[in-house]
Amino acid sequence: MKELLKELCAMSGAPGYEDEIRQRIQEHIRPYADQMIVDPLGNLLALKKGKAPRKAPMMVCAHMDEVGFLITRVTEDGMFKLAAAGGVDPRVLVGRRMEVGPKKAKGVISLKAIHLTTPEERKQAPGLDTLYIDIGASSKKEAEQFARAGDFATFDSRWVEFGDQRVKSKAIDDRIGCAVMIKLMEEGVDRDTWFVFAVGEEIGSRGAKAAASFIKPRWGLVVEGTTAGDVPGVAEHEVSCRQGKGAVVSLADRGSVYDRDFVRRLTGLADEQGIRWQYRASMNGSTDAGAMHLAGEGSQVFGLAAPVRYIHSASNVLYWPDAEEVLKMARLVIKEAEQDD
Numbered sequence: 001m002k003e004l005l006k007e008l009c010a011m012s013g014a015p016g017y018e019d020e021i022r023q024r025i026q027e028h029i030r031p032y033a034d035q036m037i038v039d040p041l042g043n044l045l046a047l048k049k050g051k052a053p054r055k056a057p058m059m060v061c062a063h064m065d066e067v068g069f070l071i072t073r074v075t076e077d078g079m080f081k082l083a084a085a086g087g088v089d090p091r092v093l094v095g096r097r098m099e100v101g102p103k104k105a106k107g108v109i110s111l112k113a114i115h116l117t118t119p120e121e122r123k124q125a126p127g128l129d130t131l132y133i134d135i136g137a138s139s140k141k142e143a144e145q146f147a148r149a150g151d152f153a154t155f156d157s158r159w160v161e162f163g164d165q166r167v168k169s170k171a172i173d174d175r176i177g178c179a180v181m182i183k184l185m186e187e188g189v190d191r192d193t194w195f196v197f198a199v200g201e202e203i204g205s206r207g208a209k210a211a212a213s214f215i216k217p218r219w220g221l222v223v224e225g226t227t228a229g230d231v232p233g234v235a236e237h238e239v240s241c242r243q244g245k246g247a248v249v250s251l252a253d254r255g256s257v258y259d260r261d262f263v264r265r266l267t268g269l270a271d272e273q274g275i276r277w278q279y280r281a282s283m284n285g286s287t288d289a290g291a292m293h294l295a296g297e298g299s300q301v302f303g304l305a306a307p308v309r310y311i312h313s314a315s316n317v318l319y320w321p322d323a324e325e326v327l328k329m330a331r332l333v334i335k336e337a338e339q340d341d
Helices: 002-009 019-029 171-186 206-215 260-272 320-336
Strands: 034-036 046-048 058-063 069-076 079-083 097-100 103-111 131-134 150-153 160-162 167-171 193-198 219-227 245-248 277-279 298-308 314-318
Touching: 002 019, 002 167, 002 171, 002 320, 019 034, 019 046, 019 171, 019 193, 034 097, 046 171, 046 206, 058 206, 058 320, 069 245, 079 150, 150 206, 171 193, 171 219, 171 298, 171 314, 171 320, 193 206, 219 320, 245 320, 260 298, 314 320
Parallel strands: 058 193, 058 219, 219 298, 245 277
Antiparallel strands: 034 046, 046 193, 069 079, 069 150, 079 131, 097 103, 097 150, 103 131, 160 167, 167 314, 245 298, 298 314
16 A cells, blocks of 8 residues: 555645546546546545445545645746645745646745845744745746646655655645555445545535535545644644554544544444554544535544644655554444444
8 A cells, every 4th residue: 555655645636636636546446446426526436336235325535635736926037926725834835846737847935035034024934925936937928838827836745765664745645545445445345335535625625525415425434644743842732643553533623523432333343353543632623524424414424544744744744554554444444334323
């Protein structure tokens, strides 16, 4: 699964521009899907049939999009002004390598040099409105040969394996979820299951809302990347999850309150099978579960994630053994979800 994740992370997929990553996922799942649908929003819905149908539909979801940027304006001297597509902290942007527009022009995010700033400007972090992308163009006309207002930009960040089984890349959130779902489709399922590779999660779970409206799941599983807080400067009581402790299970977030009995039954089964997991000890953020659990007459959704350091930046960091536990837990949820209905 590691090589698969590496491949997926190299694809572009800013919100609204998921074509490239969707096409690559289609190539991987085509031999295993019994039905594939690309809906009007760009979601990829794949039905994997098992040995028997379910009593009611189950939907497994991960999002294809990554945090990125929209080009808002091209300046007369050939620089690209930008707006964030997803929650991006401007403090992590200066000096980052970028790919801009459909031709993936190489560029760098920057701002005026420190030598040119006033003492007052040096006291505050630069806002996104002060930044721009430089692709080396000398004029607006030259720059617009590569991208125009309305095009996208994404981080240009290579995959690196380092330290104690860590990997670094852009877009691990949520290409790890996509990789887990592809692996599950390859393995096969006991009962018919919908796998949804969703668009637009980073700007409000728009794709998941449409997909859940179509499937009307009775049971759901969201596979995500979530913020690992085991880094300097984070107080102990603010650490929502840690790397090395296994898969992350949600109790509640800003979009969902997860069914307690459903969560307890499945985590109990995970304990019996030796799957390593941890509770997510915070309510910040939300996922596609917020859309899924309201679909139709409502559904029981299990929130599952890999703990990822430096999420929503160019350098997401994942501890690989945690990814393996996420796969094990996802496999368990799909198998056991409807057993006590």
